[in-house]
Amino acid sequence: MNIAVLGVATTKFGELWDTSPRVLVREAVNGALADAQVALEDIDAIYVGNMLSGMLGNQENLGAFYAEELGITAASTKVEGACASGGLAVHQGVLGILSGLYRRVLVIGVEKMTDHKPEHVASALMGAGSDGERIAGLTFPGLYALMAHACMQKYAITESDMAAVAVKNHYHASLNTYAHFSGGAGSRSAGQMTIEHVMQSPYVADPLKLLDCSPISDGAAAVILGEAAKTTRKSTVHIVGSSVATDTLDLADRSGITSISATVRAAQGAYKQAKLAARDIDVAEAHDCFTIAELMALVDLGFSDGMKKAAQQVGQGAFTLNSSKKLVVNPSGGLKACGHPVGATGVKQIVEITQQLRGEAGKRQAANAHIGLTHNVGGSGAVAVVHLLRS
Amino acid sequence: MNNSPVKLWRNQKHVRALLGKRGTIMTYTVIRVPPAGYEGQAPYPVVLVQLENRGHAVGQLVDYEHKHIKIGQSVISVLRRVKSPDNEGVIPYGIKFKPI
Numbered sequence: 001m002n003i004a005v006l007g008v009a010t011t012k013f014g015e016l017w018d019t020s021p022r023v024l025v026r027e028a029v030n031g032a033l034a035d036a037q038v039a040l041e042d043i044d045a046i047y048v049g050n051m052l053s054g055m056l057g058n059q060e061n062l063g064a065f066y067a068e069e070l071g072i073t074a075a076s077t078k079v080e081g082a083c084a085s086g087g088l089a090v091h092q093g094v095l096g097i098l099s100g101l102y103r104r105v106l107v108i109g110v111e112k113m114t115d116h117k118p119e120h121v122a123s124a125l126m127g128a129g130s131d132g133e134r135i136a137g138l139t140f141p142g143l144y145a146l147m148a149h150a151c152m153q154k155y156a157i158t159e160s161d162m163a164a165v166a167v168k169n170h171y172h173a174s175l176n177t178y179a180h181f182s183g184g185a186g187s188r189s190a191g192q193m194t195i196e197h198v199m200q201s202p203y204v205a206d207p208l209k210l211l212d213c214s215p216i217s218d219g220a221a222a223v224i225l226g227e228a229a230k231t232t233r234k235s236t237v238h239i240v241g242s243s244v245a246t247d248t249l250d251l252a253d254r255s256g257i258t259s260i261s262a263t264v265r266a267a268q269g270a271y272k273q274a275k276l277a278a279r280d281i282d283v284a285e286a287h288d289c290f291t292i293a294e295l296m297a298l299v300d301l302g303f304s305d306g307m308k309k310a311a312q313q314v315g316q317g318a319f320t321l322n323s324s325k326k327l328v329v330n331p332s333g334g335l336k337a338c339g340h341p342v343g344a345t346g347v348k349q350i351v352e353i354t355q356q357l358r359g360e361a362g363k364r365q366a367a368n369a370h371i372g373l374t375h376n377v378g379g380s381g382a383v384a385v386v387h388l389l390r391s
Numbered sequence: 392m393n394n395s396p397v398k399l400w401r402n403q404k405h406v407r408a409l410l411g412k413r414g415t416i417m418t419y420t421v422i423r424v425p426p427a428g429y430e431g432q433a434p435y436p437v438v439l440v441q442l443e444n445r446g447h448a449v450g451q452l453v454d455y456e457h458k459h460i461k462i463g464q465s466v467i468s469v470l471r472r473v474k475s476p477d478n479e480g481v482i483p484y485g486i487k488f489k490p491i
Contacts, residue, residue: 145420
């Protein structure tokens with residue numbers, strides 16, 4: 001597999017109350033087209049990653065909705081897989097190119113979440129879970145909290161170990177002007193986040209506290225895949241692996257809850273396609289919807305040998321920009337601090353890794369980054385998407 | 392996300408099969424920021440239970456004292472009202488767990 005990433009762009013992530021989903025998508029798409037030096041008329045197909053537009057905004061039929069907004073009549077399809085909707089849309093775009101039917105594909109990820117009450121957002125997100133989980137009054141923080149207590153019991157990790165993930169990712173976000181917690185005017189500089197700040201934040205679902213959780217965000221991201229036009233770029237980034245795996249919807253029906261088996265299988269599939277291994281990865285965007293999720297991902301993706309080791313490595317700065325010997329994890333700030341507009345996340349991860357591999361990531365640039373990985377999870381681990389990219 | 396009376400009726404068979412089951416708490420949480428329809432109940436504990444006979448199930452913990460919210464606690468499943476009825480007027484019932 002060798003699919004060129006022609007253009008990438010993301011909007012600012014955050015609480016964007018004065019911006020509509022249409023405006024967000026237009027901004028991201030215009031950015032990606034300019035970056036790719038491709039005209040809108042040259043797009044053969046559109047894939048839109050989104051989860052909640054129907055449940056929260058009463059708007060479905062997003063394929064035609066955004067084609068209309070862009071003023072084209074190309075094939076256009078909405079792709080939904082909970083928080084992995086964006087990653088799955090990229091996967092569909094890759095398949096569109098591989099099929100030979102489309103020469104250039106536009107992948108959009110978008111979510112507008114902050115227009116609605118937190119209780120309604122929490123309920124709508126539980127559309128990704130099972131009936132039994134909804135009846136129990138569970139929420140997504142609740143589901144990951146169940147996993148967190150099981151991990152603490154099994155691997156002797158602590159709430160402070162989880163807090164260290166938040167500290168790292170908020171530091172990275174402070175270097176990212178597009179991040180929800182970019183540390184801009186009016187907010188506490190995210191770079192100053194400490195373990196104590198996380199530990200003193202209120203519980204949302206024990207043992208997860210407010211600062212263990214990704215925020216409710218608005219945002220959009222866009223990626224153009226396919227045949228290059230006249231490119232003036234020195235090196236083009238290619239997608240060299242794209243793999244999807246699924247598991248049971250209900251957490252209680254899994255064989256284990258201290259690892260996300262779908263992640264393990266999706267990663268194995270992608271590594272095999274690209275003839276790469278975990279040790280080859282220079283920079284990764286991992287699905288850290290909650291701090292415990294990044295600790296699980298570090299093990300499941302093959303970056304750490306056991307969760308206790310993963311926690312020690314995070315604490316020692318092993319995956320932090322500038323102090324990392326090699327692998328940097330979540331240089332954008334991740335879902336945790338760059339923000340998590342759920343349908344946009346998987347597309348934004350491709351944007352971030354492409355910018356890293358081009359050497360265009362500015363203050364958050366990882367050193368000597370040639371091979372990158374993105375990891376996007378839907379539900380409490382019911383679906384996982386892993387992409388591998390190479391410059 | 393309404394409580395369709397037809398769906399509630401169809402799910403009763405499933406609920407009946409899970410009644411009176413004993414098990415052990417494998418992991419737990421306390422929900423402090425609830426979803427819509429559960430606002431009046433928060434904070435409430437939710438447990439994932441390893442059932443004695445087979446499989447696992449999640450549910451709220453009821454009739455508990457603070458000391459019961461722990462991994463390894465023995466519990467039994469009971470029938471309880473889940474949340475307030477919506478416009479259809481049907482009260483949804485489901486499985487919860489109480490300590491034994």
